[in-house]
Structure formats: structure tokens, C-alpha cells
Amino acid sequence: MGNQRNNSVQQEGAPSNGRRQLLKAGAALAAFPIIAATSVGAQAADNQTIMGAIVTDPKSEDFINGMADLMAHSTRTPVLRWPNEYGLDYEEIFFPALDGVTIEGWFIPADSDKLLIFNHPMPCNRYGYPGHLEPWTNFGGFEVNFLPEYKLLHDAGYNIITYDMRNHGRSGTGSGGINGHGVLEYRDVIGSLRYAKSRPDTKDMKTALYSRCLGANATIVGMKKHPQEFAHIKAMIALQPVSPAVFVQTAMENQKIANGAELFDVAFHKQTGFHLADVWPMEYAKAVTVPTLVAQVRNDFLTKPSNVQEIYDTISSQGKKLFWIEGTDQRFEGYNYFGKNPQPVLDWFGSHIS
Structure with a gap:
């Protein structure tokens, strides 16, 4: 890969059967x-x-x-786009989850002391979701691409760690290949925090989280089970958490x-x-005490706005905000929204990471 800083990735944990690889x-x-x-x-x-x-x-x-x-x-989906395609230097990284599952991702460096760690939705990966290609067109028929948002945030001065959660992308198979909707995947979130703390160049950075759907659920479970691991987190964006x-x-x-x-x-x-x-017990959301922006497609036909409202209301943080994404009923449009309309994200992190 052009501009790649480290070629140390190992591909592990290939699906054990066709069902888990491609339905x-x-x-x-x-x-x-x-x-x-x-x-x-x-x-x-x-x-x-x-x-x-x-x-x-x-x-x-x-x-x-x-x-x-x-x-x-x-289901696993391919990592189709890479940071160098957007003019970004990066390292391919790997680290253990809390339970030892091999997690693979990218570190995108910036010239600052600010770090964002991204946790992706199901069934996406660190790049996004190839919904414009068969056999993955059933989520609306369009691509979800996180790279433009990484580019915007990098250019705004943020270092980035983004990775594939267990049983997704190129990360290892974990928990017997079972998807726990957060109650298993929180181990990956904690692994990413510990990894950032283990790197000499990121260990002292001011850190915030950007967690979407499965990633948001997993982050919230982690905050419930291991609050001490999140003591240094300055803020979070929780995009489309769901029961x-x-x-x-x-x-x-x-x-x-x-x-x-x-x-x-x-x-x-x-x-x-x-x-x-x-x-995913709703009561876990009480464990969220960091400043949190919750965002959701208001008319998402796959969920109910009342569910996200309840999650938001249950969050304990006094510094919280609810942002409704309008103009679509497609859940996956929500994952592209801030790459096209970044100001709410820039404002949120800018006001909480100083």
C-alpha cells in the first residue's frame, strides 16, 4: 500500500464456514x-x-x-478502500482484544496530541460497507465509506485509530464466531484503548471515541463492565446505538x-x-458519564426513534446532546452523513478536547 508505514499485518481468523463469510x-x-x-x-x-x-x-x-x-x-465484508487513496499516511496495526482475539486496523497519524478511536457498525468494517456491490446491496444499494470522514478529521488535527471488530473485516474470529451486539465486542474496544496506551506516540494523547451502532453498543458495555479503562476519555460520539x-x-x-x-x-x-x-440491557447506558453526542436517522425504518431517545435519556452524562439526522429513512445513510456534513462532529470534539 502506498504511504504505508508498517507492513506487519497478519490475516487470521478466516471464517470457518460459508455462512459466516457470506450469507x-x-x-x-x-x-x-x-x-x-x-x-x-x-x-x-x-x-x-x-x-x-x-x-x-x-x-x-x-x-x-x-x-x-x-x-x-x-458477516465479513472486504476492506475495499485505504487511507493512501485519500492522501493519508498510515500504519497497518494489530493488537489483542481483552480476551486475546487478534484485532487489525489502521493508525493514521496527525501532528497533534489529540486521538480519536473509531468503533464501527455491524456488518461494516474499518473502511465502511460495500453496499454498492453484490451480494451486499440489501442495505440500500449504496456504499458506506468512512474514509472521507477520516480525512476531514485528520486534516482538523486528529490522530486516528480505526479497526475491524472481531468477526468483521480482517480481524480474528472471536467468541466462537458469535455476534454479541456489544456484550462480547466490548473486549475489542478495551483492546483498542490499551493499544493506544501502549504506543509511545499515543499513550499521553487526549482521547475521544467515535462509536457507531455495534461499536456504540460495545463501548457502552465496556463502560459498564470496566469503567476504569475509560477514565481518560474526554468525549464520545455514539452514532445510532440500538437495542x-x-x-x-x-x-x-x-x-x-x-x-x-x-x-x-x-x-x-x-x-x-x-x-x-x-x-444489550438498556440499563448499561447509565454507565456513560463522558460528554456524549448521540446521533440517529430520525425516520430510520429499521428502528424506532423512541428507542434512541430512551438510550439518550438513560445516559448519565450531564454534558450530552441528541442530534437527529433528517431527510432519509435509510439507516446506512446515517453512517455517511457526517462525512458530508462534518460540522456537528468537528464542533463536538473541538469543544471537548482542548
């Missing part, structure tokens, strides 16, 4: 409720409830099982599957040993 057509990615270009809810119109008994057609059963598969394991149970309930309502959330919970438990109630 097949007709399974989760094809059945998952990200049918952005079409009317949601049309697929399962034939579901009906008769005398309290649920009659589920084959399409609805495929939808539930496919969604459970994706929620249980996520998995609300995500599932909304999907089943969109698809008009009666008792869909209950049926999903059975399928999810069968694959992971988790029930939906296990994977």
Missing part, C-alpha cells in the same frame, strides 16, 4: 429487512393468526431464520409477521445461546 442468497442478506428500494412489509402479507395459533408461511420462516443467522454471526430487541420487533412489524419477535428469539437462542433480552 447465501435466500438467507439473511436476501431475507433481512433492508429492502430499501422497495416497500417494506410486502413480503409477509400472507401471515395470519387463527384462534391464537400462528400460521407462518415459508417466506416468513425463511425471513426469521435468515435474520437470526445474520444477527447471530454478522437489538427493538430492531427485531420493528423488522417483524414491517414484515407483518405475527409473534415474529418471539419466533426470532427462539431461532436466535438456538444459534447463540442468547435471548434478545440478554444481548
Whole structure:
């Protein structure tokens, strides 16, 4: 890679089977409720409830099982873009998560004492999400690209550490390949904090977090379980944190599957040993005490604004702000938003990292 400062990356943890690497057509990615270009809810119109008994057609059963598969394991996607393509010097880095899983990422240096650590959404990676390419077009059919935002923040004077969470991108397989929606991935967040503290050039930097979706959930779990690891954090942006149970309930309502959330919970438990109630308790948000900007696509058809409002209200920080992204109902548009409209991010970090 041009302008690469260290070529020490090792690729580990390749998926053990095809399901976890790429979900097949007709399974989760094809059945998952990200049918952005079409009317949601049309697929399962034939579901009906008769005398309290649920009659589920084959399409609805495929939808539930496919969604459970994706929620249980996520899916790996390729790292398609690199910092040098945007004129950025960088190092390829790797470090252990709290439990030893090998985590791979980038360090993008700047001439300052300020550091941002990024934690990405599911099923993205440090680069973004190749939603413009098959077989990943089910999240709206467009690309999510974090590199323009890294460039903007780097040019504003921020050093950057960004990485692939376990079971994503090029990082190792962890927790048996199970996606914990934060209750397992917090180990990666803590690994990134310890890594930054281990580097002579970053250990004393003023540090803030930029955590999206899965990354936000994982960060919040880490703050609950190991608050001492976050004592030096100056601020956070939490972009689209979500309660998995609300995500599932909304999907089943969109698809008009009666008792869909209950049926999903059975399928999810069968694959992971988790029930939906296990994977991200709302009360964990009380552990957030750092100044936090919560941002969310207001009309995101995959979730409910009331869920994000509740997360925001539960956060303990006195210095918090809620920012609604308007003009779209596409969740993944929210991940591109600040790369095109950076001022709220620049203002937030600028006012809290001095």
C-alpha cells in the first residue's frame, strides 16, 4: 500500500464456514429487512393468526431464520478502500482484544496530541460497507465509506485509530464466531484503548471515541463492565446505538409477521445461546458519564426513534446532546452523513478536547 508505514499485518481468523463469510442468497442478506428500494412489509402479507395459533408461511420462516443467522454471526465484508487513496499516511496495526482475539486496523497519524478511536457498525468494517456491490446491496444499494470522514478529521488535527471488530473485516474470529451486539465486542474496544496506551506516540494523547451502532453498543458495555479503562476519555460520539430487541420487533412489524419477535428469539437462542433480552440491557447506558453526542436517522425504518431517545435519556452524562439526522429513512445513510456534513462532529470534539 502506498504511504504505508508498517507492513506487519497478519490475516487470521478466516471464517470457518460459508455462512459466516457470506450469507447465501435466500438467507439473511436476501431475507433481512433492508429492502430499501422497495416497500417494506410486502413480503409477509400472507401471515395470519387463527384462534391464537400462528400460521407462518415459508417466506416468513425463511425471513426469521435468515435474520437470526445474520444477527447471530454478522458477516465479513472486504476492506475495499485505504487511507493512501485519500492522501493519508498510515500504519497497518494489530493488537489483542481483552480476551486475546487478534484485532487489525489502521493508525493514521496527525501532528497533534489529540486521538480519536473509531468503533464501527455491524456488518461494516474499518473502511465502511460495500453496499454498492453484490451480494451486499440489501442495505440500500449504496456504499458506506468512512474514509472521507477520516480525512476531514485528520486534516482538523486528529490522530486516528480505526479497526475491524472481531468477526468483521480482517480481524480474528472471536467468541466462537458469535455476534454479541456489544456484550462480547466490548473486549475489542478495551483492546483498542490499551493499544493506544501502549504506543509511545499515543499513550499521553487526549482521547475521544467515535462509536457507531455495534461499536456504540460495545463501548457502552465496556463502560459498564470496566469503567476504569475509560477514565481518560474526554468525549464520545455514539452514532445510532440500538437495542437489538427493538430492531427485531420493528423488522417483524414491517414484515407483518405475527409473534415474529418471539419466533426470532427462539431461532436466535438456538444459534447463540442468547435471548434478545440478554444481548444489550438498556440499563448499561447509565454507565456513560463522558460528554456524549448521540446521533440517529430520525425516520430510520429499521428502528424506532423512541428507542434512541430512551438510550439518550438513560445516559448519565450531564454534558450530552441528541442530534437527529433528517431527510432519509435509510439507516446506512446515517453512517455517511457526517462525512458530508462534518460540522456537528468537528464542533463536538473541538469543544471537548482542548
